[in-house]
Amino acid sequence: MSGNITNLMSKFGNNSVGVAPTEDVEGMHNADIELENAIQEIVENASNEDNNVNNERHSKDVLALAMRRLSVRNNLNTDERRIENDRKATKESIDEIKVKNNDAYTLKIETNIKCNNINAYPDDLNISDEEQNLAFTYEDTKLYRLIKPLIISLKIGGLFFYPNYKRTQNGKIKKGISKLQMYSIGICFLVILNCLRSASFYTGHNELDHKLFFKSTMSIWWMECSFKAVTFFVACISVDKMRGLFIAIDDVLQEAVIDKYRKKLAKQVKVQTIKIWMLAIINIGGTVYCVFGPHELSDLFNLSLAPLPVDFPYLVPFQILNVFMHCINVMVALFPLGFYTTICFLLYYEFKELHENFAKDISKSGEISKNLEDIRLRHQSLSKCVEKADAIFSYYIAVIYTTNLPLSCVVLYNMIYHQLHISQTLLNCFWCVSVLVQSASVSMMGAIVNAQAHAPLTDIYSIRVLSASNEHQLQISMFLHKLTGSSIGLTALDMFVINRPTILTQTVFSPTPLSMISPKQ
Template sequence: MHRTRIKNDCKEFINKNGLCTEGQGHGQDADDNGNHAVTVELEPRTSREYNDYTGMEIYRQLRPLLICMRMFGLFFKRTTFRGRNNKPQMEVIVLYCFIVNFLMVMNVLRSFTVYRVADEFDNVLVQRLLFTIWSTECTFKGLLLMWNCYKQNGLPKFFHEWDNTCGNVKLNKMCRFMMKKFLFLTFIFIIFNSVVFSLILVYVPILKNIYLEVVWKNAVMYEDHAIFKTILGILAVLNSSSSMFPVSLFVVLSFAVGEQLKKFTDDLATAIADDDFNGRIEDFRLRHQSLVTLVDILDRIFAPMIAAVFIANIPMFCLVLYTMVTTIDIHISLVLINLFWLCFILLQMTIVSVTAAWVNGKAHSPLDHIYSIRFSATSNDVQLQMLLFLNRLTGTQIGLTAMKMFVIDKPTILTVAGMMVTYFVLLIQFKMPVSADCHCNMTGTVFLNNATLIVSQIS
């Protein structure tokens, strides 16, 4: 009896503490008398929970975009081994990402060495300023993306939260279309920007001298320009990829979350139409809160990038516009390049602003349906849940921000657009030519003591 009780106690201890799995780590060994005893492993089994998000549906759907980002050193996978050591497991490609971002940081530092105190505010200085601002913006985007690939509450947190909230829901046709379109636009921009710089350095001597001065101080004085042209071509590729791929990922993830918010609003409207909302109000409120959590995670990841887009692109817009006004008679290629950059700046700011404002609108869209519900005959519990729901929708703005300074909504777009139009008008008036020739007719009489001078015409 005592032997049986000991065996049962051992089995209960083993099962409770997870020392081994079934058929592993314990067994019944026969002794010399033919009796069976339980063999227990004294070393507990390591819990091998592998926190891997690469098998999730959302990751598989985004794989084309993520593979392209890996090619340019902008994405790597980080998974966590949940065991004794709890060490993060990262791909070997993280070293390649580190090298790419290191080169971009060194490029930003190099861009500050081309300035001198005695420099005049001419076309060369304007191009230096443009290249410094753009390189800083692109480097910041690349470092931000690499940091969010590494930290657990970055992109890994988003993938896990999406899996907990949406499960194996596939991206709809709109999200897949946006991903394909932005991949196409990104590669077009990288190729076009690199080819344009190459053609300038070969066929346009005036602009070649300007852009060589952007790479290195007094680079025109050197006999061999091949190394400077190579550096400029490599930097064009790295900056172009770091400028577009983070924006592409931001748009695709925002559209994915926005579509889930739109589906939530449709389900809410259907439940209200079927008089099935009051009994499920708590479920709807918690479901909306889960989607808001996804928006908050996206905001933690991309809020610095949104702020960088606004901070960098507004002065770039002013500088490019100033260059277009002042250098329109230098060379047609410079006008075309400035027009291209002006379109790119406006397009990037429009994409980021409109996408963020669209998410903000979808997050608050249930209000239009909730205000049409009658709650006079409902219980206090239902009214309390509705009050919590309304406070969440109206108390604070839900959406993507620029470093938590302001939520981007439709009025924000109008404010930024009005500011840029104001700058445009001021620059045009500032550079409006004033004619120095004056043609006028004047007739009069001038009395000088006793003499009379008749002035008939002055031109």
């Protein structure tokens, strides 16, 4: 028994009271068992009178050791409680930090949404489309700031808006109608109603004279305006069209690249804005002159008041209303052309900068100094921007081609085969020039985007591939396949891409329908 107690004393006797032993948990458990065995041995020998003296002495030692052990246990429990409390406090601090970080991430998300850096969000954060719609504003995009005068013009014409998203009391996001959207709906309603009104032109008896051709000209033009208004309304209300174009371009634009052509683009924006407003003012002023001017012209424009008869006694209020409708149609007809031209210029400048940098990076020996993958990926991003632009302008281009061709035929036929007054001839010449300029502008701007998008093809063949690694050769092959594959550019309802051969085809075959028309014998 004394040996057991001696071993226990040697194990615990050197530890000061209140200091936890340094052995591990398993060692402490074994020591507790030895201590219990020693106490049990004292109890069993308590009945032996010969060992009473020694037993009493050892009992005191064991009890003292037990008290010391209990004190150590208490201190250990106290330390464990302190550690547990510290751990809980640390966990609460960590939770607070996480909450703050989440708030910071939320703020970052909202900021990034406004800046359109959608791809910069953390992958583990689920941002709903409704949240993105709520936080998105066109005014925070680079593209909006670059072409702001044109956007304002589009808003005046009822061709640009953004749906109003609001958070309800229950926390859900609801899509509403903004003031600009209501204005755009009103414009669409008026131009469509005006187009449908043209059906009354052909009621009753109509002779094949210059009056019938005037009615046909107005009908085709009104139909063109109504299609343009609907096209831009659908583009603005659809998340993946107008908004998708602004986001895609904003993700690609780099300040270092923009600075190289910022002045040129700003000049183009001013020129396009001034041009469309001057054409609109000239057109509206000419219409006022035609409606209230010489009878040779006023008699023609009174035909557009149908279903009112030309001999209606109170025509002046309706003539004023007709001029007002003409103002709306002029804005709807001209303002999209300025927007289309500016977007094409922007894409042209971006592709041009990429091509020039790509050509500079290729040395005379055929070695490329920069990573070809970065160039290829940037070209791919610009191609995606062209696809986003085509999602809007493919309908616009199709409307231009399908209405301007018959419109030019009608106007030219009227000029050639009818004896018109000089004022009527000048009016038809103005219409013919407007049609040709609009068609030529759409074709030329689409062609320069297509040509510049494929421009790196002239330099990629200069790269040496014999000494290139397999990865480098793969990048060259992928880039070459992109440039020689499907044509990159704007289309007419995906039927054909607007390129230089398209301009040649239009030039050659545009007079064909006119040559097939023979005058009435």
